[in-house]
Amino acid sequence: MRTLVTIALLMLVGSRLPRPYITPAKSENATQKEESTMQTTSAQDLSHITIDLAIKRGVHSVAFSPDGTTIASDKNNTVGLWDAVTGQEIEMAKNFWVAFQGNFTADINSIAFSPDGQMIAGGINESEVICIWDATTGENLRSMKENAPNALHWVNTVAFSTNSKILASGSEDGNLYLWDVETGRKLKTLTEDAKNIFSVAFSSDGKTLASGNAGNTIRLWDIATGEKLKTLVGHTNWVFSVAFSPDGQTLASGSWDKTIRLWDTTTGQQLKVLTGHTLTVWSVAFSSDGLTLASGSQDKTVRLWNIATGAHIATLTGHTAPVKSVAFSSDGVTLASGSMDSTVRLWDLTSPLLLRKDKAE
Numbered sequence: 001m002r003t004l005v006t007i008a009l010l011m012l013v014g015s016r017l018p019r020p021y022i023t024p025a026k027s028e029n030a031t032q033k034e035e036s037t038m039q040t041t042s043a044q045d046l047s048h049i050t051i052d053l054a055i056k057r058g059v060h061s062v063a064f065s066p067d068g069t070t071i072a073s074d075k076n077n078t079v080g081l082w083d084a085v086t087g088q089e090i091e092m093a094k095n096f097w098v099a100f101q102g103n104f105t106a107d108i109n110s111i112a113f114s115p116d117g118q119m120i121a122g123g124i125n126e127s128e129v130i131c132i133w134d135a136t137t138g139e140n141l142r143s144m145k146e147n148a149p150n151a152l153h154w155v156n157t158v159a160f161s162t163n164s165k166i167l168a169s170g171s172e173d174g175n176l177y178l179w180d181v182e183t184g185r186k187l188k189t190l191t192e193d194a195k196n197i198f199s200v201a202f203s204s205d206g207k208t209l210a211s212g213n214a215g216n217t218i219r220l221w222d223i224a225t226g227e228k229l230k231t232l233v234g235h236t237n238w239v240f241s242v243a244f245s246p247d248g249q250t251l252a253s254g255s256w257d258k259t260i261r262l263w264d265t266t267t268g269q270q271l272k273v274l275t276g277h278t279l280t281v282w283s284v285a286f287s288s289d290g291l292t293l294a295s296g297s298q299d300k301t302v303r304l305w306n307i308a309t310g311a312h313i314a315t316l317t318g319h320t321a322p323v324k325s326v327a328f329s330s331d332g333v334t335l336a337s338g339s340m341d342s343t344v345r346l347w348d349l350t351s352p353l354l355l356r357k358d359k360a361e
Contacts (some may be wrong), residue, residue: 025222032129032213047337047345049087058340061110061325065135066117070260070330072135072337073344080135081121084334084346094138098124098345102152110157113298114164119181121154121167130169131331132181142184146177157199162206166223170284176211178223188226191261192219198240203248208265210251212239218253220265230268234261249330250307254281260295260305276303282326287332292336302347316347 052058055076061075070317071082075265076195079096096107108231110123113135123130129145133139143235153172160167166187167179175198194213200212209221218239237256250271251263260281261272279298286293290307292313293305302316302323321341328335335347 005112024219030227033102043148047316048348048351049279049346050318051082051087051089051344051346053340053342053344055105058132058321058342059324059338061108062327062336062338063111063120064114064327064329064334064336064342065113066115066330068331068334071344071346072111072113072120072224073338074111074122077105077107079111079122079138081110082344084329084336088121092138094134094140096120096122096133096138098122098129098350099140099142099143107156110169112158114160114181115162119156119160119164123158123169125154127152128155128171128175130158130167130179130256132184144179144184144186144357146175148175150175156197157319158201159202159209161202161223162204166202167208168200168202168209168211168325170200170211170213173195176200178209178225178226190219190221190226190228190251196238198238199242201242201244201251203244203265204246205248208244208248209244210242212253212255213244214238216255216257217244218251218263219332220251221267227291231269232263232268234270234273240281243284243286243293245286245307250290252293254278254284254295254297258297258315260284262293262307262310270312274305274310274312276312276315277301279322282323285326287328288330289332292332294326294328294330294337296337298322300339302335302348303327304335318345319343 060074071084073080107125108122109125112121120133120135130139130144155169155171157170167181170176171191174195176192178188193216198212199212211219215234221227235255239253239255241254251265253261260279262272277297281297283296295303300319304313319339321339323337323339325338337345
């Protein structure tokens with residue numbers, strides 16, 4: 001598989017920037033060649049870096065490292081790491097292979113950085129398999145698999161607790177588990193009655209887990225006891241993404257019903273319904289200051305929203321296929337988006353062009 005990293009430098013006032021050189025990144029297959037190029041882009045394209053993975057499957061998940069210097073994305077059956085400033089692929093000692101029961105590889109559906117920055121977890125497109133890798137070397141640290149009779153389908157979503165000690169996973173067969181990161185031992189089974197768990201997220205205090213499901217609802221769970229705290233009802237179709245605000249007081253959710261909803265996590269009350277996307281909302285993410293929400297959609301766009309008012313701030317266009325995942329850098333300056341067009345785009349949220357677009361909208 002050839003991986004082409006294309007970095008588009010944002011054109012300001014119609015000027016063209018010089019084209020620098022990037023050292024080709026190491027391929028996952030030593031017999032294959034890989035090249036990187038840089039090119040300018042038009043002022044209408046607000047993404048200042050575009051990373052083209054050139055893979056048929058598309059990009060399903062993107063994540064920033066806690067320090068904001070690195071972008072991770074699924075890359076078929078491995079994980080790709082990219083420098084968040086240059087877009088250049090980072091060469092690893094190992095290749096993030098899915099190592100389970102011998103020489104075993106499978107596609108990766110979801111990835112997550114641990115808050116301490118030391119690990120990356122992946123939910124695997126195989127029956128209840130999860131892998132944890134060393135974020136600095138790519139070495140497979142451990143693999144977990146649930147062998148229960150009803151654990152028959154792939155893992156859709158993974159998330160680390162804030163102390164990096166617990167991993168939550170949700171699966172296509174409706175299984176929702178908590179795992180001990182150090183040992184790989186299953187800690188708890190959280191009993192859902194939905195057939196599919198699409199997204200999980202931990203609150204900032206590490207006490208609550210949220211899960212979005214195919215029952216059109218969101219569940220809030222007590223991590224210590226495994227008890228269900230609340231069921232949030234309002235969406236009219238499957239809930240594909242959930243995200244806690246940094247203070248843990250608000251939960252955002254994105255759904256097949258084309259809406260984004262904001263919820264009070266204490267009362268379970270629905271606060272706002274954000275509309276504007278014309279198709280499924282696949283992913284939502286809060287900025288680190290909790291003031292802005294980003295959403296990625298089947299309609300090929302990324303939208304930014306004001307949390308306090310619910311107002312639409314801007315629409316970011318450029319992807320040519322559904323946007324499956326969005327993530328903010330820790331400083332809130334950069335937004336990453338991963339798409340079925342096989343690209344990861346990095347958006348400079350301080351760009352004068354974007355600020356002018358905000359005012360125009």
